[in-house]
Amino acid sequence: MIFTMIVVVIVAVLAVFFASYNQSMIEVFFFGFPVEGTIGLFLVLALALGVVLGILIMLPGLIGRTWTLSKHKKRLAQLENQQYAEPEFAAPPPGKEV
Numbered sequence: 001m002i003f004t005m006i007v008v009v010i011v012a013v014l015a016v017f018f019a020s021y022n023q024s025m026i027e028v029f030f031f032g033f034p035v036e037g038t039i040g041l042f043l044v045l046a047l048a049l050g051v052v053l054g055i056l057i058m059l060p061g062l063i064g065r066t067w068t069l070s071k072h073k074k075r076l077a078q079l080e081n082q083q084y085a086e087p088e089f090a091a092p093p094p095g096k097e098v
Contacts, residue, residue, distance in 0.1 A: 011047075019044045 019040030027036050 015044045015047055 019038070022040035022043070023038050025036060026039055026042070027034050028042060029035070
């Protein structure tokens with residue numbers, strides 16, 4: 001988590017430096033409408049859009065894995081409770097000696 005935050009901060013600082021050094025004005029047509037701005041601005045916006053799209057693309061897989069992990073944890077807890085409920089054949093709970 002810390003490594004990710006450091007990388008995000010470094011990329012953000014580099015993007016700001018890049019945008020500040022690229023001050024040439026250009027005109028971009030966005031859905032048929034002309035938009036004027038600096039090269040740096042448009043490239044930083046493209047970087048931000050790419051990050052947002054990447055997160056949105058990864059989100060369904062992340063949600064699916066979280067849901068599956070939750071199901072497996074519930075099933076594991078159910079099986080452990082079932083195992084300890086059978087006193088004749090069950091192993092003792094961890095930390096308890098027979």
